[in-house]
Amino acid sequence: MxxxxxxxxxxxxxxxxxxxxxxxxxxxxxxxxxxxxxxxxxxxxxxxxxxxxxxxxxxxxxxxxxxxxxxxxxxxxxxxxxxxxxxxxxxxxxxxxxxxxxxxxxxxxxxxxxxxxxxxxxxxxxxxxxxxxxxxxxxxxxxxxxxxxxxxxxxxxxxxxxxxxxxxxxxxxASPDAIGFNLIQRMAILNDPDFNDGNYIAQPEGGLATARMVGMMTYRTSELFSKRFERFTVAESSKSAFSKEHFQIESYLQYQGDSFVERFDANSYLYLTKAIDLFDxxxxxxxxxxxxxxxxxxxxxxxxxxxxxxxxxxxxxxxxxxxxxxxxxxxxxxxxxxxxxxxxxxxxxxxxxxxxxxxxxxxxxxxx
Amino acid sequence: MxxxxxxxxxxxxxxxxxxxxxxxxxxxxxxxxxxxxxxxxxxxxxxxxxxxxxxxxxxxxxxxxxxxxxxxxxxxxxxxxxxxxxxxxxxxxxxxxxxxxxxxxxxxxxxxxxxxxxxxxxxxxxxxxxxxxxxxxxxxxxxxxxxxxxxxxxxxxxxxxxxxxxxxxxxxxASPDAIGFNLIQRMAILNDPDFNDGNYIAQPEGGLATARMVGMMTYRTSELFSKRFERFTVAESSKSAFSKEHFQIESYLQYQGDSFVERFDANSYLYLTKAIDLFDxxxxxxxxxxxxxxxxxxxxxxxxxxxxxxxxxxxxxxxxxxxxxxxxxxxxxxxxxxxxxxxxxxxxxxxxxxxxxxxxxxxxxxxx
CATH class of the missing domain: 3.40.50.1820 (Alpha/Beta hydrolase fold, catalytic domain)
Structure with missing residues (x-):
């Protein structure tokens, strides 16, 4: 089946x-x-x-x-x-x-x-x-x-x-705008400390998650995010030095990024986004x-x-x-x-x- | 003066x-x-x-x-x-x-x-x-x-x-949309191999450049990029394995990212974008x-x-x-x-x- x-x-x-x-x-x-x-x-x-x-x-x-x-x-x-x-x-x-x-x-x-x-x-x-x-x-x-x-x-x-x-x-x-966002997503992957010129053992997690988060921003709309998340914060505080506050939109994007790492190969992501860019x-x-x-x-x-x-x-x-x-x-x-x-x-x-x-x-x- | x-x-x-x-x-x-x-x-x-x-x-x-x-x-x-x-x-x-x-x-x-x-x-x-x-x-x-x-x-x-x-x-x-883009920019910096919990010697170049590139996408418009860059490619070919073709929009963004690294401190970028997010x-x-x-x-x-x-x-x-x-x-x-x-x-x-x-x-x- x-x-x-x-x-x-x-x-x-x-x-x-x-x-x-x-x-x-x-x-x-x-x-x-x-x-x-x-x-x-x-x-x-x-x-x-x-x-x-x-x-x-x-x-x-x-x-x-x-x-x-x-x-x-x-x-x-x-x-x-x-x-x-x-x-x-x-x-x-x-x-x-x-x-x-x-x-x-x-x-x-x-x-x-x-x-x-x-x-x-x-x-x-x-x-x-x-x-x-x-x-x-x-x-x-x-x-x-x-x-x-x-x-x-x-x-x-x-x-x-x-x-x-x-x-x-x-x-x-593909428009220059879409190409730009795809380039940024590839940059995030290529710059990950674990990427190792594509010869990674485990996935380049941070970079691939960041790429996915950029993607999510383009797949949805500001109107939807405003309606769904407003400026709500999450209960657990952020660990970042620059602020303890953490917004729901941030949790949402990070969840999307983290779960993506478990199911998608970083190298495939590089090739496929480039194929999209080249489509004309x-x-x-x-x-x-x-x-x-x-x-x-x-x-x-x-x-x-x-x-x-x-x-x-x-x-x-x-x-x-x-x-x-x-x-x-x-x-x-x-x-x-x-x-x-x-x-x-x-x-x-x-x-x-x-x-x-x-x-x-x-x-x-x-x-x- | x-x-x-x-x-x-x-x-x-x-x-x-x-x-x-x-x-x-x-x-x-x-x-x-x-x-x-x-x-x-x-x-x-x-x-x-x-x-x-x-x-x-x-x-x-x-x-x-x-x-x-x-x-x-x-x-x-x-x-x-x-x-x-x-x-x-x-x-x-x-x-x-x-x-x-x-x-x-x-x-x-x-x-x-x-x-x-x-x-x-x-x-x-x-x-x-x-x-x-x-x-x-x-x-x-x-x-x-x-x-x-x-x-x-x-x-x-x-x-x-x-x-x-x-x-x-x-x-x-700041809207959830703007917070999302700022989060992604901070992620790119935090995930850079040279970031070292903020104790970098030289700047976390790739991450900071990527952050700037994300910023540029939000500072301008798809209409402007379409008019200025269309789908023109640049003379020098890309070194990437997944494609030899490189678009002008990519060169533009990479130039913006690279030149930014020379003039802006990555830690300042983290704090200032968070201050924007918190503004309400x-x-x-x-x-x-x-x-x-x-x-x-x-x-x-x-x-x-x-x-x-x-x-x-x-x-x-x-x-x-x-x-x-x-x-x-x-x-x-x-x-x-x-x-x-x-x-x-x-x-x-x-x-x-x-x-x-x-x-x-x-x-x-x-x-x-």
Missing amino acids: GLKQQLLFQKEAFILENGATLQPVEIGYETYGQLNADKSNAILLLHALTGTAHAAKHHEADTPGWWDDYIGPGKALDTDRFFVICPNVFGGCSGSTGPSSINPKTGIPYRLSFPGFSVKDIVRVQYELIKTLHISKLKAVIGGSMGGMQATEWAICYSDHVNSVINIASPLA VIRSQESEAPPYSHIKIPYLLIGITSDQLFRISDLRRDFELLKAAGVPVTYHEIDSEYGHDAFLVHSEVIKFAPILTEFLLPTEKIAH | GLKQQLLFQKEAFILENGATLQPVEIGYETYGQLNADKSNAILLLHALTGTAHAAKHHEADTPGWWDDYIGPGKALDTDRFFVICPNVFGGCSGSTGPSSINPKTGIPYRLSFPGFSVKDIVRVQYELIKTLHISKLKAVIGGSMGGMQATEWAICYSDHVNSVINIASPLA VIRSQESEAPPYSHIKIPYLLIGITSDQLFRISDLRRDFELLKAAGVPVTYHEIDSEYGHDAFLVHSEVIKFAPILTEFLLPTEKIAH
């Missing part, structure tokens, strides 16, 4: 965009629902930066997934109708080959000898996985944040192999048309007005670009005080789910 | 808000213009977190100050009329007693044995300085950002000793009226619509609070793509200067 793993590129090496090679590549994934006889009901679901293949519970006693609200009988990704495949991202650390994987040539983890990779590389590995499952055409590819960037690459690179794509809260190119399907090579203009399938773009990471102004620009290029794009904006993470928040399901359901339905009707 | 220094609390110790004592306290300050015979033309100017007493050039060949655009003959702070006093902040590292000062009892720097202090403590030291200059009443106190918080404390604590106060871009209480003149003790309601003098509040550090929504709330409490408050909002730092940017002078001039003029007329 849980994590499945698939070896890819066993006979021939995976050649990455930058020319580096890797062999083999393993991908961890989980599935929900049943693949139908003609293999036409598969949806590929792609997680955000720190997500995993565990998108939903497989049974009541199972640990919660990151999209339980959307996956199940009668839900937006209705498991009575769809077969949902959620892979762990290539370069990640939860079942797929990444910097913490053992390099078969050396017998030790790749760490910083892992090749730099792009969102397109991530997607090319996913396509190999889909091939091994003998699925020639996906009903849809759906992703949020970094998963949305992957969904966009699917729409560009594999439009013959997917009916439609849903991109939640990701732009067609607006810029074209010389006189060629920009990559996004090659999207020929229905493309649903959902922006979140309060998004502090991927600003709504960028998503509005992207909608205009797509429309002008003749892409069959549908655009929705969600008002939410939760910011970027709204698509992962239980109370906001009601805002997203109907849009997903409506977008997925017509294709479903045509297919029958 | 340059930095003057004044010893304070030589006979009796300075008793801080938290009960700690310090003796003596030295304050570095610079002045512009001439104090008139009846000592009625003095303006106290208070710098932001990383500013210094050097607010303006004293002569053509002098190094630029942080407010050259506003200080000089015919400018908003007209040195033909006003005597401008700009002290380095208590707890800072540019001429005033702070964590890097020598503790006379031990012969070594205080470092983390320096007492925790508040914005009110900073202001109480400034009041002592004004007394030693035999100025019984200031024409105005003006400050931006952390300096604005100090200006507000002046309006509350010393309204008999100042005619009017100008607060640029600071709220009546909205919360009152039990049944007492909130501190801000005690402001009885003309109070000019200037908000910047695009401010990412101290949000315009908070400044609007503060204006309403002040108005409702009967404070003689004037409120202006500045539209600027520069965000929080707009009041320090040359091209934006035209937006701020006329407001300052108009606000300072009537008092001037009455005084004559």
Whole structure:
């Protein structure tokens, strides 16, 4: 029921965009629902930066997934109708080959000898996985944040192999602002006393926690923090020399940082944030048309007005670009005080789910 | 002409808000213009977190100050009329007693044995300085950002000793959002391998640079970064294993971080950011009226619509609070793509200067 793993590129090496090679590549994934006889009901679901293949519970006693609200009988990704495949991202650390994987040539983890990779590389590995499952055409590819960037690459690179794509809260190119915050997060990790050029024994805890805390600031909103934490202080006093007072927002962020260290590999974090920075399907090579203009399938773009990471102004620009290029794009904006993470928040399901359901339905009707 | 220094609390110790004592306290300050015979033309100017007493050039060949655009003959702070006093902040590292000062009892720097202090403590030291200059009443106190918080404390604590106060871009209480970003900056410093519990020999460079980079993200705006840097890359390739590409926004931030290390003490940064976090003149003790309601003098509040550090929504709330409490408050909002730092940017002078001039003029007329 849980994590499945698939070896890819066993006979021939995976050649990455930058020319580096890797062999083999393993991908961890989980599935929900049943693949139908003609293999036409598969949806590929792609997680955000720190997500995993565990998108939903497989049974009541199972640990919660990151999209339980959307996956199940009668839900937006209705498991009575769809077969949902959620892979762990290539370069990640939860079942797929990444910097913490053992390099078969050396017998030790790749760490910083892992090749730099792009969102397109991530997607090319996913396509190999889909091939091994003998699925020639996906009903849809759906992703949020970094998963949305992957969904966009699917729409560009594999439009013959997917009916439609849903991109939640990701732009067609990472903004300088987002790149800046990612750089700061990598700096915090690289500067940790335990980082040791990536050859750490235990995680570089302080640096990775700090990185996560920076991330959290961009995933939520100042409005939400103001409403939730105000200027409340916590009972236990701070140990810092400069002040004994400690605010709830500080406890919250530190808890987020500390718990992240237990579940995410620091080297993976470096590579994945850089892949996000490099994502850009607006810029074209010389006189060629920009990559996004090659999207020929229905493309649903959902922006979140309060998004502090991927600003709504960028998503509005992207909608205009797509429309002008003749892409069959549908655009929705969600008002939410939760910011970027709204698509992962239980109370906001009601805002997203109907849009997903409506977008997925017509294709479903045509297919029958 | 340059930095003057004044010893304070030589006979009796300075008793801080938290009960700690310090003796003596030295304050570095610079002045512009001439104090008139009846000592009625003095303006106290208070710098932001990383500013210094050097607010303006004293002569053509002098190094630029942080407010050259506003200080000089015919400018908003007209040195033909006003005597401008700009002290380095208590707890800072540019001429005033702070964590890097020598503790006379031990012969070594205080470092983390320096007492925790508040914005009110900073202001109480400034009041002592004004007394030693035999100025019984200031024409105005003006400050931006952390300096604005100090200006507000002046309006509350010393309204008999100042005619009017100008607060640029600071709220009546630090928001959870601002506290979160400050916490992250302190984390980056505390986690630096060279920090050594504050007893560093050389500065904790990586951590302090990272802190500055986080600060820069909140001082400017995503719009500005998008316009200035787009997704341009720099000629020299990155040395990082995860990617050879390096964006201009990254070079910019790293330059800002690296140059900051040369001019600011890491321990001072810890104490000052915490003082900002603790600033709150909205919360009152039990049944007492909130501190801000005690402001009885003309109070000019200037908000910047695009401010990412101290949000315009908070400044609007503060204006309403002040108005409702009967404070003689004037409120202006500045539209600027520069965000929080707009009041320090040359091209934006035209937006701020006329407001300052108009606000300072009537008092001037009455005084004559």
